[in-house]
Amino acid sequence: MDVLPLIIFLSIVLIFLLWKVYIHLKTTPKGDMEEEHKKFLREHVSFYNALNNHKKKEFEFRVRQFILAYEFVGNETEVEVQDQLLIAASAIIPIFSFKDWKYNSLKEIHVFPDNFNRSFHINQEDSNIRGLIGYGYLQGKLLISRTALYQGFEKHDDKRNTCLHEFIHLIDMEDGKVDGIPERLLAHKYAIPWMYIMKKEVVRIHNNYSDIHPYATTNAAEFLAVVSEYFFERPKDFKREHPRLFNVLNEIFKPDAAVYNQKGIEKENP
Ligand SMILES: [Zn+2]
Known part of the structure; x- marks a missing residue:
């Protein structure tokens, strides 16, 4: 009996394992x-501050796990x-309630010192891109401006967080389409009601009856990303102003209950 194919097969399995x-x-x-890193999280991330000690430890672990799992590249910094x-x-x-979540479509994160333009240059007249998810030759890359990254965590009244926004696009992308319906998280039965609520809110935004940023009306994917920023930045206000949208996002992300009591950041050395 020829054992060579078997040896090759077992070697491949062994190398894989x-x-x-x-x-x-x-x-x-x-x-x-x-x-020092825990202190930094306490001073910048209100979501982290809202968690109990046990959950804080889990958050710290997953943050460190994420940092080890992906490549970080500095562009001009x-x-x-x-x-x-x-x-x-x-x-x-956004995926804290999903312990085994992996960003399968992400490989590298590119950090720019400031907002950049379509040719990836900063300090130009048209350098107004705060963050983006790469397509085509940029597939697998998330690009983020440091200025926007920090603004997202420092200004809570603007309901914006660019970096979180880009990760919402990646979550949306996990089912193969960036279409504003994150099928991996949203049960099928909620998809149609979600589209309906979304369309109604877009009309309200167009008519200036909504406090949701008008960028949400660009398309369904941007709608999901923009309302998710608001949901995670100001959960209490979002629930009060948009109870139906709140219910769907709550169904999608199932965040830790404590997160609704976010009080903002605590500066330890004022
Ligand atoms: Zn976007």
Whole structure:
């Protein structure tokens, strides 16, 4: 009997398993998060502050796991650990209730020092892109401006968070289409009511009857991303102003109940 094919097959299986173990070890954080990094999260991420101690530990672990799992590239800048912490927080906040979630379509995160233009240059007249998800040759890349990244966590009254917005697009993309219906998270029976509520709200925005940013009316994908920013930034206001939209987003993201009591950031060294 020719055992060579069997040996080749078993070798391939062994290499595959060793590779999986290697990736698992490489992306599993060891020990606790550094105190300085926890302090940084306390000072910038109100979602984190709202969690109980047990959940805070889980958030810290998943932030570190995210940082180990993806490649960070600086464009005309060095990526700082604080950039990584805020980007990872933006990634984990919307899917915190889904322990095994992976951003399968993401490979690299590119950090720009400021907003950039279509040729990826900063400081130009048309440098107004705050963040984007790459298509075509940029497939698998998330591009983010550091200015926008920090603004997203520092200004809570504007209901905007660019980096979180881009991760909502990635969540939407996980089912193969960026169409404003995140099928992996939204049960099929809610899809039609969701489209209906969305269309009604777009009319209200057009008629100036809504406090949702008009960029939401660009298309269904932008609608989902913009209302999700508002939902995570100002959950109480969003629930009061948009109870039906709130119910659908609550169904999609199922956030930790404590998150509704976000009070904002606590500066420790004013
Ligand atoms: Zn968008």
